[in-house]
Amino acid sequence: MEKEIICTVCPMGCHIFVEGEGDRIDRIEGFTCKRGEEYGRAEFSHPVRILTSTVKITGADQPLLPVRSEGPVPKELIPSCMEEIRNTVAKAPVGVHDVIIENICGCGVNIIASDTV
Amino acid sequence: MYETKCDVAIIGGGPAGLSAAVAAKKEGAEKVLIIERDVKLGGILQQCIHPGFGLTYFNKELTGPEYAGAFKEEAKKLSVDALLDAMVLSVDGEEKTVTCVCSEYGVTKIHAGSIVLAMGCRERTRAQIQIPGTRPAGVYTAGAAQRLINRQNIVVGKDIVILGSGDIGMIMARRMTLEGCKVHAVVEIMDYLAGLTRNKVQCLDDFGIPLKLSHTVTRIKGNERVEGVYIAEVDENKKPIPETEEFIPCDTLLLSVGLIPENEITRGAEIEISPVTNGPTVNQYMETSKEGIFACGNVVHVNDLVDNVTVESEKAGKYAAKYAKGEMPSRNRTVPSVCGNNVRYICPQTINISGEDEKISLYFRVMAPDTGVFLTASSAGKEIYRKKELRVNPGEMCHVVINAADITGDDVTISVVK
Numbered sequence: 001m002e003k004e005i006i007c008t009v010c011p012m013g014c015h016i017f018v019e020g021e022g023d024r025i026d027r028i029e030g031f032t033c034k035r036g037e038e039y040g041r042a043e044f045s046h047p048v049r050i051l052t053s054t055v056k057i058t059g060a061d062q063p064l065l066p067v068r069s070e071g072p073v074p075k076e077l078i079p080s081c082m083e084e085i086r087n088t089v090a091k092a093p094v095g096v097h098d099v100i101i102e103n104i105c106g107c108g109v110n111i112i113a114s115d116t117v
Numbered sequence: 118m119y120e121t122k123c124d125v126a127i128i129g130g131g132p133a134g135l136s137a138a139v140a141a142k143k144e145g146a147e148k149v150l151i152i153e154r155d156v157k158l159g160g161i162l163q164q165c166i167h168p169g170f171g172l173t174y175f176n177k178e179l180t181g182p183e184y185a186g187a188f189k190e191e192a193k194k195l196s197v198d199a200l201l202d203a204m205v206l207s208v209d210g211e212e213k214t215v216t217c218v219c220s221e222y223g224v225t226k227i228h229a230g231s232i233v234l235a236m237g238c239r240e241r242t243r244a245q246i247q248i249p250g251t252r253p254a255g256v257y258t259a260g261a262a263q264r265l266i267n268r269q270n271i272v273v274g275k276d277i278v279i280l281g282s283g284d285i286g287m288i289m290a291r292r293m294t295l296e297g298c299k300v301h302a303v304v305e306i307m308d309y310l311a312g313l314t315r316n317k318v319q320c321l322d323d324f325g326i327p328l329k330l331s332h333t334v335t336r337i338k339g340n341e342r343v344e345g346v347y348i349a350e351v352d353e354n355k356k357p358i359p360e361t362e363e364f365i366p367c368d369t370l371l372l373s374v375g376l377i378p379e380n381e382i383t384r385g386a387e388i389e390i391s392p393v394t395n396g397p398t399v400n401q402y403m404e405t406s407k408e409g410i411f412a413c414g415n416v417v418h419v420n421d422l423v424d425n426v427t428v429e430s431e432k433a434g435k436y437a438a439k440y441a442k443g444e445m446p447s448r449n450r451t452v453p454s455v456c457g458n459n460v461r462y463i464c465p466q467t468i469n470i471s472g473e474d475e476k477i478s479l480y481f482r483v484m485a486p487d488t489g490v491f492l493t494a495s496s497a498g499k500e501i502y503r504k505k506e507l508r509v510n511p512g513e514m515c516h517v518v519i520n521a522a523d524i525t526g527d528d529v530t531i532s533v534v535k
Contacts, residue, residue: 006317006318012508063269067166114186
């Protein structure tokens with residue numbers, strides 16, 4: 001498989017070309033720094049993203065609580081993570097960084113509160 | 118009429134106002150009062166639930182509520198007062214009074230030692246870009262839709278077209294998609310992306326949302342509700358090419374077409390406004406043309422990073438406290454900062470030479486992108502600063518630091534040269 005990846009490490013936006021299969025990388029070029037190469041490899045084999053959203057909250061003077069993943073989650077799990085987030089209702093009071101969903105979709109990452117409500 | 122007194126009055130409780138309040142307290146101002154029209158502090162950051170904030174100031178990536186939360190926490194610890202649900206009507210620059218109307222006291226007059234303007238900016242609307250067509254429901258600015266979806270649990274539509282490829286537009290494209298909407302296209306009149314590449318990758322490419330560069334919305338169709346928009350390619354003069362027009366059925370059009378500093382109160386106080394930034398002109402203390410009235414954040418110039426807003430607001434807060442205590446640096450002479458080659462504007466626009474040993478930070482934007490350049494400052498025909506920069510871009514603020522003692526001429530000129 002061949003993939004063209006636009007590097008997002010810095011604003012330069014280098015175009016990195018990666019060839020390989022799964023974890024195996026046969027060819028990587030187009031990066032201009034070490035961090036860019038690392039990004040290219042990770043983005044090819046295991047793309048991850050920080051996921052931010054909101055969950056409903058009861059007992060507060062606002063209907064929503066902003067939340068985020070504590071660390072990056074695998075990109076392909078984002079739709080199922082959103083499903084779980086949509087079905088979650090938090091209860092006030094909530095402190096910033098309180099765990100709202102533990103180990104979302106079994107990926108080992110918690111969903112935490114982004115605000116105190 | 119209810120009347121009250123404070124040392125430093127701050128108009129606006131967003132990132133600029135909060136940072137200024139904390140800095141004013143730390144500088145020793147006793148009573149610092151934030152006047153905020155929302156019922157909560159935090160400003161626009163409350164609805165910016167995405168990450169990307171704090172990378173330069175905190176050295177870590179935070180969401181908007183977390184970034185604002187850090188300052189709200191500190192303001193609380195330092196006993197900063199806040200008047201919420203309060204709309205400022207006018208500022209008297211001579212008397213140093215602020216008149217507002219608030220739910221708690223009705224019409225209220227605040228007598229202050231000094232005032233900080235931190236009202237931020239607002240979005241450009243359909244009226245300012247003049248899209249022809251009918252006037253149905255379903256046309257929103259991206260920020261209004263963002264507030265509705267992220268704070269009020271209201272999703273404004275199902276089938277979306279976004280005009281403008283600024284960061285807010287792209288972030289909303291992702292947000293609406295995650296909430297089950299279909300974003301049919303992000304349409305950009307320029308032939309390049311307005312926002313960060315990172316946001317194109319993570320907000321558009323990740324979800325297969327098409328980006329249409331050199332395109333614009335030519336007409337909106339629909340009577341009660343938007344039924345669709347016509348888009349067309351534009352020529353080099355940004356004129357739509359009629360034969361390229363196509364129809365996209367949708368129920369919502371989001372506009373992400375720029376921000377305007379919100380300066381009605383500033384103009385009312387007869388404070389000088391820069392025609393380039395549309396914000397008040399300031400000196401290195403973030404003091405406006407009226408002594409004792411300071412300004413910071415997006416009300417001065419639209420920033421790309423909240424981290425920069427915090428840094429300049431801390432300056433405004435610090436010197437507002439000094440002014441209230443009668444401890445401002447002496448005012449010997451004032452020199453303007455002048456835009457040289459490829460510089461669109463500089464903030465601050467003037468520099469007070471106090472005679473003190475002082476480092477002066479100048480922030481500026483270039484007119485056109487360039488690579489392999491030098492940022493230079495010169496005074497009295499002599500170069501006093503030079504820094505190599507790999508690339509410059511109108512969307513990213515540049516920064517130089519000069520020594521006040523080096524300013525020997527009648528001005529300081531900033532240039533970007535090869």
